[in-house]
Amino acid sequence: MSASLPFDAPEVTDAIAAWMPSTRWYPLKGQQADASLAHAYPLGDDAAILLLRAGDALLQVPVAWRDEPGAAHIAQLDGRWLVDACHDPDAVQAILDVASGARAVTDLEGDTAGEPPAPAGASRVVSGEQSNTSIIGGDGSWIAKVFRVVHPGDNPDVVVTGALTRAGSKPVPALLASLRARWPVGDAFVTGHLLAVSEFVSGADDAWELYRQHALATLRGEEREAPDARALGTAVATVHRDLAAALGTAAATEADTHSFISGLEQRLGWAREQAADALADLDDELGRAKEQLREIRSIGELQHIHGDLHLGQVLRSSAGDWLLLDFEGEPLRPMHERAIREPRLRDVVGMLRSFDYAAGSAQQELPDADPAIADAWVEQRQREFLAGYADAAGPVDEHDPVFRALLLDKALYEVVYEVRNRPDWLQVPLEAVRRLLRPSAA
Ligand SMILES: Nc1ncnc2c1ncn2[C@@H]1O[C@H](COP(=O)(O)OP(=O)(O)O)[C@@H](O)[C@H]1O
C-alpha cells in the first residue's frame, strides 16, 4: 500500500473537479467552471472535508482515502482510492464526531441540541434527491444533510429547524446536531453551516407520492379516500404559529412593503430573462402584472416561514401525522434573501401550487384523461388545505393582491426551475402562469 497524497495536492482537486459534474447535486451543470481548493478540514490522516470553489459556488466535498473503491469512488490516484466520504461509514462517523463535539478539528464547530446522535453504524446515502446529500445512520434514528453548496452565514435549515426544535414544534422532525465551518475570504474569515443532523422519521410516506397516486386514481375513475389535506393545512398553520412564537413577528413597515414589491419585480424580470423562450408570448401580460404589483398597499405581518414549501417537503408519519422538512428556502435564491421575514402566504401558495403539480404530473401520465376531472381534483384539495389552514390561523383572502402576486411569483420561479432542470414538466407551471395572467383571474 502506497502513502496517500495530501488532500491539498493538485491531483486531488483535479480528480474531484472532473468527477463533480457527474453528481446529482452539482449546481453548475452545463457550465464551464474551473474548480480550486478553498479550504481543507482534515479528519485524521485518511479523511477530510474539502471546500472547492467552482464558478460562483463554494461546494462541500467530504472525501477519504481507501484501499478499495467502495460504494462511491472519485478516482484512483497513486494506487489508492479517493472516495466520496458520504458513502463511507467510517468517514461518516468521523464527521458525526465533530458535529457532536466528540472530536475537535480546527475551524470546525459542532453543536448538539441535547443528547448526541447515536453512532453512525452502517450508514447509507438516501437516493433520489437533488440539492444536497442526505445520510441515514444511527440504526435509522437520524438523517444527516450534507449541504453541498455552502454559503457564508446561517443556513435556515439549521437555525429555523433548531428554533422549532427548542420550541417543541410537533410537525417538524427535531434537529439533533449541526456543524459550522470557518474559512478564509480575502484577508478575513467567514463562517457557514456544513451539516444538519435531524431525527429520522422511519416508515413515513412522502406527501407528493400520496397525492400524485390519488390524482392518478381519480383520473382513472377509481374512488379512494384522499390524504387529509385539511389536517395538512392545519399542520402548516401550526408550524407558522410555532415559528412566530419562537422567532417573532413584525408588522410590515412601508419600507418592507416597498422592498417586497421591488423584490417581486426583480424576480419577475429574472424569470422573463431566464425563461425567455417559454414566456415570450406573455410579455405584455407580464408587463401588466408588474405594474399591478404597485397596487399592493401593505403586506401585513412578517415572520420566518418555510420558504420553499411543496408536497415533496412533507411526510406523513405511520401514525398519520403530517411533518414538514427542509427549511432551507428556495435553492435558486441567494442565501441573504432566504433568511428574511416574509408573509406566511408564501408558504400557503407553495402548497396550493403543489396540488396543481400533482394533478399536472398525473395528467402527463394519463394524457387521455378528462382535464375537468383534474381541475376539480385540484380545486377540492386546495379548498380542504385552505380550510385546515384557516382552522388554526384564520381565513386566507384569495383576492388579496399579495396572495395573487405570490402565486404568480411561485409559478414563475417554477417555470425557471423546470426550464433548467426538467423541461418535460414545463407545461405544468406555464399553464398556471397563463391562467393567473388572464384578466378574469385578477
Ligand atoms: N427527518 C426525516 N425523516 C425521514 N425522511 C427524511 C427526513 N428528512 C429528509 N427525509 C427524506 O429525504 C428527502 C430529501 O430531504 P430534503 O431535506 O428535502 O433534502 P434536499 O434539500 O436535498 O431536497 C426527503 O424528501 C425525505 O424523503
Ligand SMILES: O=P(O)(O)O[C@H]1O[C@H](CO)[C@@H](O[C@H]2O[C@H](CO)[C@@H](O)[C@H](O)[C@H]2O)[C@H](O)[C@H]1O
Ligand atoms: O426540493 P427542493 O428544495 O430541491 O425544491 C426544488 O425542487 C422541487 C422539485 O423537486 C421544485 O418543486 C416543484 O416540483 C414539485 C414536484 O416535483 C412540486 O410538488 C412543487 O410544487 C413544484 O414547485 C421546487 O420548486 C424547487 O425549489
